[in-house]
Amino acid sequence: MSEENQDILDKYTKVCICKAISKSTMKKVIKDGADTLQKVQKATSAGSGSCGGRRCTPKILQLLEENKQEQ
Ligand code: FES
Structure with a gap:
C-alpha cells in the first residue's frame, strides 16, 4: 500500500x-x-473513555513498539 493510502x-x-x-x-x-503510553494518553485523552483504556491500550503499545523499530 502506498504511504498516501x-x-x-x-x-x-x-x-x-x-x-x-x-x-x-x-x-x-x-x-x-x-x-x-502515559504520554500518548495525556496528549490524546485516549484511555479516559468508558472502557478505561481496555480496548485502546494494547493498540497504543503496539504503535509505540512499531515506532521504536522504525528508528
Ligand atoms: S478509552 Fe480508548 S477505547 Fe475506550
Whole structure:
C-alpha cells in the first residue's frame, strides 16, 4: 500500500473507540515525541473513555513498539 493510502486509512481507523481518536492522531503524537503510553494518553485523552483504556491500550503499545523499530 502506498504511504498516501495508508495515511487515508489511518484517518478512518479509530484506535481509541471511546474517544474517537484515529490512528493518524496517535502516530502524530508519537512522532512528536510521546514515547510512552502515559504520554500518548495525556496528549490524546485516549484511555479516559468508558472502557478505561481496555480496548485502546494494547493498540497504543503496539504503535509505540512499531515506532521504536522504525528508528
Ligand atoms: S477505547 Fe480508548 S478509552 Fe475506550
